[in-house]
Amino acid sequence: MSIRGRRHTSVVNFAGFFLLFLAAGSITRVFAAPQNANDVSVPAERSLPADAATTTQKDQIDLNVTVYNSNLALIRDVRQIHLASGVSPLRFEDVAAAIMPATVHFRSLSEPAKLAVVEQNYEYDLLDAQKLLQKYVGREVTLVHGEEQASSTKWVETKAILLADNNNQPVWKIGNEIVTGMPTSWYRFSELPGNLYSRPTLVWTLDNRGATAQKLEASYLTNNMNWIADYVLTVSRDEKTSDLDGWVTLTNNSGTAYENAKLQLVAGEIHQVAPVVTAAAGFARMEAAAPAPPQFQQENISEYHLYTLGRRTSIQNNESKQINLLSGTGVPIEKFLAVEGQSYYYRNQQGIGNPIPEPVKVYYRFKNEEKGGLGMPLPAGTVRVYQADSKGGIQFVGEDHINHTPKDETLKIYVGDAFDVVCERKLIDYKKLDKNLYEMEFQITLRNHKDTPVTVEAREPVGGDWEVMNSNLKWTKLDATTISFEIPVDKDGTATLDYRVRVKW
Numbered sequence: 001m002s003i004r005g006r007r008h009t010s011v012v013n014f015a016g017f018f019l020l021f022l023a024a025g026s027i028t029r030v031f032a033a034p035q036n037a038n039d040v041s042v043p044a045e046r047s048l049p050a051d052a053a054t055t056t057q058k059d060q061i062d063l064n065v066t067v068y069n070s071n072l073a074l075i076r077d078v079r080q081i082h083l084a085s086g087v088s089p090l091r092f093e094d095v096a097a098a099i100m101p102a103t104v105h106f107r108s109l110s111e112p113a114k115l116a117v118v119e120q121n122y123e124y125d126l127l128d129a130q131k132l133l134q135k136y137v138g139r140e141v142t143l144v145h146g147e148e149q150a151s152s153t154k155w156v157e158t159k160a161i162l163l164a165d166n167n168n169q170p171v172w173k174i175g176n177e178i179v180t181g182m183p184t185s186w187y188r189f190s191e192l193p194g195n196l197y198s199r200p201t202l203v204w205t206l207d208n209r210g211a212t213a214q215k216l217e218a219s220y221l222t223n224n225m226n227w228i229a230d231y232v233l234t235v236s237r238d239e240k241t242s243d244l245d246g247w248v249t250l251t252n253n254s255g256t257a258y259e260n261a262k263l264q265l266v267a268g269e270i271h272q273v274a275p276v277v278t279a280a281a282g283f284a285r286m287e288a289a290a291p292a293p294p295q296f297q298q299e300n301i302s303e304y305h306l307y308t309l310g311r312r313t314s315i316q317n318n319e320s321k322q323i324n325l326l327s328g329t330g331v332p333i334e335k336f337l338a339v340e341g342q343s344y345y346y347r348n349q350q351g352i353g354n355p356i357p358e359p360v361k362v363y364y365r366f367k368n369e370e371k372g373g374l375g376m377p378l379p380a381g382t383v384r385v386y387q388a389d390s391k392g393g394i395q396f397v398g399e400d401h402i403n404h405t406p407k408d409e410t411l412k413i414y415v416g417d418a419f420d421v422v423c424e425r426k427l428i429d430y431k432k433l434d435k436n437l438y439e440m441e442f443q444i445t446l447r448n449h450k451d452t453p454v455t456v457e458a459r460e461p462v463g464g465d466w467e468v469m470n471s472n473l474k475w476t477k478l479d480a481t482t483i484s485f486e487i488p489v490d491k492d493g494t495a496t497l498d499y500r501v502r503v504k505w
Contacts, residue, residue, distance in 0.1 A: 054091040073225035092202040096222035097255020103221040114210030142188035224253040229381030246325035267379035268304030328373035355424035359417040420449040441500040448489040464505040471499035
C-alpha cells in the first residue's frame with residue numbers, strides 16, 4: 001500500500017439515506033432502501049462482521065498532536081474501549097484522511113503483552129454518491145424520474161441493472177434492453193456496501209488474551225498539517241527600541257478534527273526520505289496587540305526545538321488558528337542603509353560614462369538576547385514591521401523572512417528601499433594592463449534629500465586576485481570577495497565615493 005497514495009481530503013456524510021450528485025446534466029438523488037428480494041446477487045465483497053467493535057473520538061481519553069513545520073504531524077490518540085476475548089476485528093474511526101499508513105503504531109497501555117495485532121488495514125474508500133453507484137455495477141438499482149402531468153409531477157420508478165458506470169455515463173439493462181442516457185432524478189439502492197466508510201478508518205484484527213476493558217494508543221504520522229511563525233515588529237518613532245510579538249499560525253487540512261489536544265510544535269529541518277510540499281498559508285495577519293503572557297514552553301530535542309503549549313486546545317479540520325508564541329518589549333534596534341553592488345560590474349564595460357541607479361536598502365537590526373527582552377529560539381517565519389507615526393498611529397513599513405534563529409544571534413530585517421536617498425554608480429576608468437590583469441575605478445554618488453544626515457554602507461563585490469589601489473574613504477575587507485565603505489551624507493547633501501581596484505583573474 002502506497003504511503004502517499006491513500007490521501008483523501010473530503011468526506012461526504014450519508015445522512016438520512018439521502019445523497020446528491022450531478023449526473024446526465026441534471027441533479028440526481030441517491031439513497032438506500034430496505035433490502036429487496038429481487039436484487040441481483042453479486043460476488044461477496046470483503047466486509048467486517050456486523051458486531052465488529054468500533055471506537056470513535058467519543059472514546060478518547062488523551063490526545064497529543066505534534067506538528068512539524070514541514071507539512072507533517074505526529075498524532076498520539078489514546079482511547080478506553082472494550083474488546084472481545086480472542087481474535088476479533090476493531091474499527092478505529094476518526095483518524096486523519098491524510099494518514100501515512102506505514103507509520104501507524106498500535107499498542108495496549110493496559111496489558112501490552114496480552115494484546116497483539118494480527119492484521120492492519122487502512123480503509124480509505126470513503127462513501128460518496130459516485131462510489132456508491134460504482135459499487136452497484138452488476139446489481140439492481142431503482143431509477144426514479146418525474147413526469148409532468150397537468151400542474152403536478154408524477155414520480156415513476158424503474159427497476160434496472162447497472163451494467164457499467166464509466167465517466168459518469170451509466171449503462172443500464174431494463175428488461176431485455178440496454179439503455180444509456182436514462183433521465184433520472186434520483187437513484188434508490190437496496191443497501192450500503194460493507195466496504196464503504198463514511199470517515200477514514202483503521203481496521204485491526206486483534207488477538208486479545210487480556211481484559212476486555214483496555215486503554216489503547218494509536219500513533220501515526222499524517223500529512224497536510226503545518227505551522228509557521230509570524231512576527232510583528234513595532235518600531236518606536238525614534239527607531240531606537242521596538243516590541244516583538246511572535247505568533248504561531250497552525251493549519252489543519254488532514255481530514256479530521258483534534259479536540260482538547262495537547263499541542264506541541266517542532267522547529268527545525270527534519271530530514272525525510274522524500275520531499276514534502278509545504279502548504280501555502282493563506283491566513284490573515286494579526287496586527288500588533290497588547291503583549292500576552294508566554295503560552296509555549298521551549299526545550300531542545302535532538303538538534304531541534306520543541307515548543308509545548310501550556311494548555312489544551314482544539315484544532316478543527318480545514319482550520320487555521322493563531323496562538324501567541326512570544327512577546328518582547330523594549331528591544332534595542334538599529335536602523336541602517338546599505339548599497340549592495342553586483343559582481344558583473346567587474347566583467348562588463350557597459351555603462352561607461354553613464355550612471356547606473358542603485359537602490360538604497362533599508363534594514364533594521366536587533367539581537368535575539370535575553371537582556372534585550374528576547375532570548376528564545378525564534379522559528380523561521382515572516383517578520384512584519386510597523387512604526388509609529390507622528391499622530392501615534394501604527395503604520396506598516398515592510399516585511400522580511402527570517403530563518404531559524406538561535407538565542408544571542410543578530411537578525412537583519414530588510415523592509416524596503418529608501419525614498420529620499422538616491423544612489424548612482426559610474427565606472428569612470430577601465431584598463432587592461434596585461435593578460436587577465438585589469439584596473440577599474442568606480443564612483444558612487446549619494447544624494448540625501450532628508451532633513452537629517454545619514455550614513456550608507458556600500459558593500460562592493462570584487463572577483464579574482466584583487467587589491468585596492470586608492471580610495472577617498474576608509475575601506476574594510478569583509479571577506480575574500482567583498483569590501484565595505486561607510487559613506488556619511490549630510491542632510492540635503494551629496495557625498496561621493498571614489499575607489500580604484502586592480503584585479504587579476
